[in-house]
Amino acid sequence: MSLERNKPGIAIYPGSFDPVTNGHLDLIGRGAMIFDRLVVAVTHNLEKDPLFAVSERVEMLEAVTFDWKNVEVEVFDGLLVEYARAKGASVILRGIRAVSDYEYELQMAMMNRKIEPEIETVFMLPAEAYSFVSSRLVKELARLGGPVKGFVPALVEERLRAKVS
Numbered sequence: 555m556s557l558e559r560n561k562p563g564i565a566i567y568p569g570s571f572d573p574v575t576n577g578h579l580d581l582i583g584r585g586a587m588i589f590d591r592l593v594v595a596v597t598h599n600l601e602k603d604p605l606f607a608v609s610e611r612v613e614m615l616e617a618v619t620f621d622w623k624n625v626e627v628e629v630f631d632g633l634l635v636e637y638a639r640a641k642g643a644s645v646i647l648r649g650i651r652a653v654s655d656y657e658y659e660l661q662m663a664m665m666n667r668k669i670e671p672e673i674e675t676v677f678m679l680p681a682e683a684y685s686f687v688s689s690r691l692v693k694e695l696a697r698l699g700g701p702v703k704g705f706v707p708a709l710v711e712e713r714l715r716a717k718v719s
């Protein structure tokens with residue numbers, strides 16, 4: 555490892571964002587404070603069967619991140635580290651809510667480091683209030699008619715309601 559490290563100017567915050575939750579937003583806010591530019595990167599090729607099309611996920615993210623001038627939303631395909639390198643990013647930002655997230659995140663971070671040692675994965679913790687919020691559970695709640703208020707932005711709440719009705 556060289557002693558002359560790049561300052562972490564650009565960070566990529568990748569994910570499925572199906573849909574964006576208040577936990578994601580909390581992390582975006584924290585990332586936007588630390589990095590010069592934060593690129594929220596929505597994966598195109600989901601193995602999971604998404605509820606929202608990638609264009610809908612991007613549209614919602616753009617709307618709810620509008621106030622952060624150093625945050626942009628993009629779609630990426632293929633290998634995350636290749637995308638990050640092409641963007642000139644030196645950091646991949648990921649959130650860890652609980653110990654249960656750790657194993658998967660560790661594997662991904664190590665694999666990404668193996669492929670591209672120059673890109674560092676940085677983990678951040680969302681606010682405690684969001685430590686149990688996930689897109690998966692929010693979708694389940696919405697499908698079963700449960701309350702999603704407070705877990706997702708109001709716009710997403712509306713879109714969820716329209717999608718499952």
Ligand code: PNS
Pocket residue numbers: 568569570571597632633634635661662663665666
């Ligand atoms: O929100 P998610 O579903 O936890 O995000 C997972 C994501 C998109 C970050 C991960 O699946 C990913 O990086 N996909 C891109 C393909 C890739 O680079 N795979 C190798 C990971 S080690």
